[in-house]
Amino acid sequence: MFLQQLINGITSGAIYALIAVGYTMVYGVLRLINFAHGDIYMIGAMTGLYASRWMKLSDEPRWSSLLLVLLMAMIVCAILGALIEFLAYRPLRNQPRINSLITAIGISMFLEFGGQQVFGATPQAFPEMMPGGSGTAMFTFYGISVARVDVLILATTLLMMLALSWMVMKTRTGLALRAVSFRFDTAALMGININRIVSFTFVLGSILAAVAGVLVAIKFPKVDPLMGLMPGVKAFIAAVLGGIGNLPGAVAGGLLLGLVEVFVAGYMPQGSQYRDGAAFVILIAVLLVKPSGLLGKNVIEKV
Amino acid sequence: MRSTLSALLAVFFLSIGTAIAQDIKIGHFGSLTGGTATFGISTREGIELAADEINNAGGVLGRKIVIINEDDQSKPEEAVTAVQKLINQDKVVALLGEVASSRSIAAAPVAQRARIPMVSPASTNPKVTQLGNYIFRTCFIDPFQGSAMANFAMKNLKLKRFAVLYDVKNDYSLGLREFFTQAVQKAGCEVVADESYGEGDVDFRAQLTKIKNTSPEAIYVPGYYAEVALICRQARELGITVPLMGGDGWDSDKTAEIGGDAVNGNYFTNHYSEQEDRPAVKKFVETYRRKYAGKTPDAMAILGYDAMRILADAITRAGGTQGRLVRDALAATHDFPAASGTITIDENRNARKSIVVLKIEDRKFKFVTSIQP
Numbered sequence: 001m002f003l004q005q006l007i008n009g010i011t012s013g014a015i016y017a018l019i020a021v022g023y024t025m026v027y028g029v030l031r032l033i034n035f036a037h038g039d040i041y042m043i044g045a046m047t048g049l050y051a052s053r054w055m056k057l058s059d060e061p062r063w064s065s066l067l068l069v070l071l072m073a074m075i076v077c078a079i080l081g082a083l084i085e086f087l088a089y090r091p092l093r094n095q096p097r098i099n100s101l102i103t104a105i106g107i108s109m110f111l112e113f114g115g116q117q118v119f120g121a122t123p124q125a126f127p128e129m130m131p132g133g134s135g136t137a138m139f140t141f142y143g144i145s146v147a148r149v150d151v152l153i154l155a156t157t158l159l160m161m162l163a164l165s166w167m168v169m170k171t172r173t174g175l176a177l178r179a180v181s182f183r184f185d186t187a188a189l190m191g192i193n194i195n196r197i198v199s200f201t202f203v204l205g206s207i208l209a210a211v212a213g214v215l216v217a218i219k220f221p222k223v224d225p226l227m228g229l230m231p232g233v234k235a236f237i238a239a240v241l242g243g244i245g246n247l248p249g250a251v252a253g254g255l256l257l258g259l260v261e262v263f264v265a266g267y268m269p270q271g272s273q274y275r276d277g278a279a280f281v282i283l284i285a286v287l288l289v290k291p292s293g294l295l296g297k298n299v300i301e302k303v
Numbered sequence: 304m305r306s307t308l309s310a311l312l313a314v315f316f317l318s319i320g321t322a323i324a325q326d327i328k329i330g331h332f333g334s335l336t337g338g339t340a341t342f343g344i345s346t347r348e349g350i351e352l353a354a355d356e357i358n359n360a361g362g363v364l365g366r367k368i369v370i371i372n373e374d375d376q377s378k379p380e381e382a383v384t385a386v387q388k389l390i391n392q393d394k395v396v397a398l399l400g401e402v403a404s405s406r407s408i409a410a411a412p413v414a415q416r417a418r419i420p421m422v423s424p425a426s427t428n429p430k431v432t433q434l435g436n437y438i439f440r441t442c443f444i445d446p447f448q449g450s451a452m453a454n455f456a457m458k459n460l461k462l463k464r465f466a467v468l469y470d471v472k473n474d475y476s477l478g479l480r481e482f483f484t485q486a487v488q489k490a491g492c493e494v495v496a497d498e499s500y501g502e503g504d505v506d507f508r509a510q511l512t513k514i515k516n517t518s519p520e521a522i523y524v525p526g527y528y529a530e531v532a533l534i535c536r537q538a539r540e541l542g543i544t545v546p547l548m549g550g551d552g553w554d555s556d557k558t559a560e561i562g563g564d565a566v567n568g569n570y571f572t573n574h575y576s577e578q579e580d581r582p583a584v585k586k587f588v589e590t591y592r593r594k595y596a597g598k599t600p601d602a603m604a605i606l607g608y609d610a611m612r613i614l615a616d617a618i619t620r621a622g623g624t625q626g627r628l629v630r631d632a633l634a635a636t637h638d639f640p641a642a643s644g645t646i647t648i649d650e651n652r653n654a655r656k657s658i659v660v661l662k663i664e665d666r667k668f669k670f671v672t673s674i675q676p
Contacts, residue, residue, distance in 0.1 A: 001516045004541070008508040121336035121376065123529045125560035135540040135565075147540055220505040221536075222529055222561050224338070230503065265509035272499050272510050273471055 004144045005266045006259070011150040013258020015216055018157045019235035020242070020250035022208030025164060028245035029181045029201045031097065035104040036084065038232020039111035040077050040206045044213025045126070045223045046119055047073040052127050061131045069129060073210040081206025085199055093184075093198075108232075115225030126221035134218050149219045156215060160208060161251050168247070177201065181245075230276075237283045243296020252294060257282070326369045327362075327624055329354075329614065330389030331607075332400040332410065337377025338502065339527055341555045342402040342603050346424055347372055349607025350399055352594055353615070363615050364622070370611075371395060379409035386410040390417045396624040397422065399610050402603055403527075404428030404475040411438045418626040420617075420633055424610035425574070425603055427551065428478045432652040437626065439633050439652045441610045441641070442574060443676070445475070448550050449482030449525070451658050451674050452572045456521055456548060457490050459672070466496035466519035468510055468534065470526045473502055479525030479550050495519050500530065507534050508541065515543050522547045528555040532562035539565040546570055554602045559666035566663045574602040575643040576659045576670040587642040602643075609641035 019041055026034045051072040052065070088107055092099045128134060130149060137145035168174040179187040180197045188194050216231070217223050238257045242249025257279055265272040286293060331350050333343030347370075354368045362368060371393050373385035382401055389395045390413065398414050398421040401407045407426035414421035415435030423431055423440040427448055432438045456462045465487055470476035484494050495517040498510040511534070514522060524534055524547050531553055538547060546569050553571040577588045577599055587608060591600040600608075613636055620635070621628035636648040644656040660671045 001512060004512045005509060008506075008512060012506050012508070116336060120340070121338075122340035123338060123557065123561070125532075125557060128563070135536060137540075143542065145540065145542060220533055221563075222505065222533060226503075262509040266513050270499060273501070275509075276501075 001266075003142065005262055007144060007146055007150075008266070009259035009262035010255060011147070011153070011258070012262060013238075013255035014150065014154040014157050015212070015219070015231065015254070016234050016238040016257050017251040017254025018153060018160070018212040018215065019209065019231055020238040020254045021157065021160055021164065021247060022205045022212065023232075023235050024239040024242070024244055024247060024250040025208070026201055026205040027239065028247075029177050030198060031181075032089065032100050033104065033236070034202075034205065035101075035232065035236075036107040036111060037205065037209055038228030038230075038235065039108050039115070040080060040084075040209040040228075041213040041216075041231065042115060042223075042225060042228035043080060043111065044073040044077050044210030045217040045227065046115070046213075046225075047076040047210070048129075048214040048217055049124060049126055049223055052129065061127075061129050063131060066129045070211060070214050073214050074207045077206040077210035077213075078203045081202040081209075082199055085202040089202075090195070090198070112225055112229065119225055121225060123222045123224040126217040126223050128221070129214075129218050147219075149215070153215050153219065156211065157251060157254075160211070161247050164204075165247050173197075173200065234279060237279050240283060240293055241286050243293025246293065246295050249293055249295035256294075326367045327364075327618065328369050328371060328393060328395045329611075330371050330373065330386070330393060330395035330398045330400075332373045332375055332382055332385040332389060332398065333402060334377040334406070335372065335374035337375075338529055339377045339403060341528075341557060341601070342425070343374070343377075345601050345603035346400070346402055346607035348591070348595055349424075349600065349604035349609075350611045352591055352604075353608045353611035355594070356590070357612070357615050363618050364624075368615065375401065375406060375410075377403070377406075379406045382406040382410040383413055386413045386421075390414070390419055395419065396626070397614055397618070397629055399424060399607070399614065401426060402606075403473075404431055404478070405473055407431045407438075408434065408474060411435060414438065418630075420614075420626055420630045422610050422614050422633065424606040425551070426475070428474045429653075430474060430478075436634075436652070437630050439648060441613050441646055441648075441654045442606055443656055443658055444653050445478035445550075446482040447676060448572050448658060449479045449484075450486035452523065452548055452550065452570070452660070453483045453486035453490070455570070455572075455660050455672070455674070457487070457492055460521070460546075462520040463492045464518070464520045465492065465494050466498070466514040466517060466522045467494055468496075468498045468500065468507070468514065468522055468524045468526075470502050470530065471499040473526070475550075475552065476525045476527075480523070483523050483525065500526075500534075502527070502530065504530060505533055507537050511538050511541050511543060515541055519545060521545050524548065525550045525552065527552040528558040529561065532558050532560075532566065535562040535565040535569060551602055554668075556601070559663070564666065566666065569663050570671070571661055571663075572658050573661050573668075574658070575605050576661055576668065578670040579659065579673065583640065583642045605643045609643050609646065612641065613639055613646065 023037050048069045051069050134149035138148040176192045238253035239250045242253030261275050264278040265275045335343040375382040375385045402425040404426040407423045411434040427445045469480040496514045549571040551573050617632035621632035639646045646654045659673045661668045
């Protein structure tokens with residue numbers, strides 16, 4: 001049972017990690033907590049649903065059709081991310097940060113309740129997209145099974161983390177990203193097109209959310225316009241836990257959060273009632289002991 | 304000139320007044336959107352079908368029935384707002400709703416204070432009708448539903464060890480868990496695991512792993528379809544092969560749509576089965592299909608239909624639409640030949656009627672047996 005719970009924890013943590021990577025990247029560059037991230041994730045899942053219906057891809061699951069659905073979700077979310085940045089955040093860039101934060105909450109609600117108008121509020125079934133079945137055990141040992149979709153999610157998370165780290169640390173765009181994250185105006189003086197970099201960050205973050213949306217919808221084939229709410233909050237906790245702005249930190253935070261939740265639900269009497277509470281207790285504990293998060297650097301603010 | 308104008312205006316408003324008085328306004332509040340949207344939509348369809356039939360046959364007391372629908376978005380607090388609007392703005396004479404017990408419980412005090420009879424077509428938690436003498440229901444209650452499933456599992460399936468996985472945020476689920484557990488323990492059998500989740504959860508693996516470890520012979524999951532479907536999937540993925548069992552909250556197309564093949568081999572209790580071989584059921588299914596483009600009615604549709612007909616019958620017997628008269632007539636309902644079974648309202652304003660057990664095979668609900676109260 002312990003081993004199975006360990007697997008359960010890692011697989012549910014991988015989902016938080018997957019969403020948290022996008023969250024933390026946007027924060028790292030813009031110092032903006034994009035509360036709409038969870039809702040862009042929802043739009044990704046919804047796009048996946050409608051794309052697969054429209055192209056009748058679910059009749060016979062194929063890897064190629066899964067890739068196609070992922071691609072469409074990524075494109076739609078990329079456009080959405082760019083639009084949100086252009087219409088909602090850009091006009092506020094030189095305003096106090098709290099304005100953008102509240103706008104982000106507004107965008108989040110707009111997507112949730114606008115989503116209810118457009119898609120209907122009823123939970124809808126997401127079709128089986130993985131050939132051979134997403135829930136089928138990939139491998140079994142000692143009576144413990146690991147589903148194929150869980151392996152896919154974990155692998156995607158790690159891959160995304162590595163690719164992003166490489167992009168940020170080794171490419172010219174990454175260099176510009178880091179420069180912008182230090183100071184907008186100084187970066188602009190160095191000849192960096194701020195608008196382009198900020199736009200790019202949002203587009204990238206939204207693409208990550210789209211991937212997470214589709215993969216999680218495959219794992220839990222029930223999608224509705226409010227599905228991004230709780231995962232968004234949890235991913236935010238995961239990002240803060242690992243040190244917000246830090247990519248490996250987001251993954252570590254996500255996994256840790258998943259493990260704690262599962263062990264609270266699995267070993268405490270009536271533990272599932274404390275599950276969501278546990279996440280917040282950990283958040284508070286980490287913030288008290290190490291405010292910069294597990295893998296975050298301590299930054300001294302100059303006054 | 305001025306007096307002519309005011310006289311004209313007076314005539315105008317009077318004529319509007321009488322036009323409104325001629326219709327009998329009935330309010331329906333339900334989850335037309337939100338997590339349990341199929342409940343509200345099916346109920347509305349059943350109610351409107353019954354209202355059409357009644358109006359085509361000359362209406363009630365020679366007056367037409369008009370249904371005013373209000374959406375509560377599957378939220379208890381919105382149910383309160385919806386009922387307040389129906390009573391204060393629309394001036395309805397009676398209320399139909401809700402399906403979910405939590406939302407009926409939230410809304411009932413409003414109806415009780417206004418002395419407007421409220422008939423819940425499908426809330427099965429006992430608390431609902433205890434909130435006041437204007438609150439009725441036309442379905443069975445959870446003690447019967449919970450114990451019927453327990454007895455079916457112990458007698459017909461010969462099972463002895465059970466686990467329960469219930470929704471801790473939901474009065475309906477809490478009630479079923481309690482009465483199922485009571486019936487099991489009274490018969491000398493065992494509940495080996497008692498785990499919970501919250502509505503809206505998607506990951507149930509931690510609880511299911513714990514349950515699997517206690518090796519029960521069946522798992523009782525008295526929840527709503529959206530979570531139940533995911534629970535079925537994850538149970539099978541974790542290698543749990545014993546049947547899962549539930550109540551009428553399982554009754555939705557979405558159960559099999561979301562749950563896929565994982566829902567096969569499971570049982571649940573319900574208000575009716577369209578496969579049941581009774582003329583009243585056959586007639587209802589046929590007229591419903593004709594009105595709603597061949598759609599097969601689920602339990603909420605037939606319960607909405609029955610609730611509307613019982614209410615119309617009570618208004619007819621009351622001879623008027625005053626809250627007190629309708630209330631007394633509803634309380635006196637005896638052996639009403641409803642489509643889902645013969646209904647008698649008992650002294651606690653609950654309906655006494657039969658229950659059916661369904662098995663899911665090949666993603667379809669198959670009628671197994673019918674149990675009398």
